[in-house]
Amino acid sequence: MKVKNEFRMTVESRSVNESFVRTTVAAFASQLDPTVEEIADIKTAVSEAVTNCIVHAYKECVGKIYIYAALNDESIIRVSIRDRGCGIEDIKKAREPLFTTLGGERAGLGFAVMESFTDKLIVRSKPGKGTTVTMIKKIGGR
Amino acid sequence: MGVKIVTSQQKMTAYLEGEIDHHTAAAIREEIDNAVMLHSPQVLKIDFGAVTFMDSSGVGLAMGRYRTLLMTGGELILSNLSDRNYKMMKLSGLEKIAILNKRENAYESKK
Numbered sequence: 001m002k003v004k005n006e007f008r009m010t011v012e013s014r015s016v017n018e019s020f021v022r023t024t025v026a027a028f029a030s031q032l033d034p035t036v037e038e039i040a041d042i043k044t045a046v047s048e049a050v051t052n053c054i055v056h057a058y059k060e061c062v063g064k065i066y067i068y069a070a071l072n073d074e075s076i077i078r079v080s081i082r083d084r085g086c087g088i089e090d091i092k093k094a095r096e097p098l099f100t101t102l103g104g105e106r107a108g109l110g111f112a113v114m115e116s117f118t119d120k121l122i123v124r125s126k127p128g129k130g131t132t133v134t135m136i137k138k139i140g141g142r
Numbered sequence: 143m144g145v146k147i148v149t150s151q152q153k154m155t156a157y158l159e160g161e162i163d164h165h166t167a168a169a170i171r172e173e174i175d176n177a178v179m180l181h182s183p184q185v186l187k188i189d190f191g192a193v194t195f196m197d198s199s200g201v202g203l204a205m206g207r208y209r210t211l212l213m214t215g216g217e218l219i220l221s222n223l224s225d226r227n228y229k230m231m232k233l234s235g236l237e238k239i240a241i242l243n244k245r246e247n248a249y250e251s252k253k
Contacts, residue, residue, distance in 0.1 A: 015163075015164055015165035016165055018163045018164060018165050019161060019163060019165065019195075022195075037226075040195070040226060043195060044195075044196075044197050044226075047163055047195075047197040048197055048198060051163065051164045051197065051198075051199065054164065055164060097233060097234075098234065098235075104202075104206060104209075105167065105171065105199075105202045105203065105205075105206045106198075106199075106202045107198045107199075107201040107202040107205055107234050108234075109198035109201055109202075109230070109233055109234060110198055112198075112233055113197065113198050113230065113233070116229075116233070
């Protein structure tokens with residue numbers, strides 16, 4: 001599978017960038033001629049990943065969020081969202097629906113939503129080093 | 143993004159508009175909570191009819207308002223939910239503690 005197109009960008013972990021990043025990735029994905037539903041899936045999943053960087057990884061500070069997206073010749077989009085923040089102690093626990101370390105206004109559904117709106121979700125993390133979330137989705141696959 | 147709150151007798155309706163994410167949810171939460179604390183409505187209806195985007199922050203917003211209503215003793219209704227927003231609300235089990243109503247004319251899917 002050959003990469004047909006790719007882009008990278010870096011943003012600061014400010015909540016105003018949540019809509020900026022999801023809209024940008026959705027605009028990039030539009031090259032694959034996705035349906036309205038597929039675009040909404042991508043936007044929602046990306047929004048969750050970026051929000052996690054802001055509310056968890058860089059909870060006490062502002063850091064950089066690194067976004068990479070690639071399309072291949074089989075209409076698959078791959079989006080990676082990386083931070084150099086606090087990292088996740090227990091990934092399995094973090095991926096459980098309704099689990100949250102924040103309580104109150106957070107539903108604990110971030111990973112569950114990313115999982116249900118994409119085809120594959122890979123989470124790699126090291127405490128103190130950071131986290132990379134990679135989401136893979138086939139467009140026109142259903 | 144905005145919220146318009148209409149109170150009549152014991153019923154309060156909060157009409158949400160635009161995009162709901164972690165960034166926009168904070169201001170909405172504050173407005174609704176202030177109104178609920180002031181009026182202690184028997185029913186709080188949150189209307190999602192004009193919501194164009196929502197991530198799990200919208201679910202957190204609903205769960206948080208449920209907690210606020212526990213203090214004032216009111217009932218929560220989430221109305222005009224699109225199919226995907228309904229699905230997200232159900233991921234959290236909100237249908238057990240609130241009334242969930244789907245959007246009737248799902249104009250979102252026709253676009």
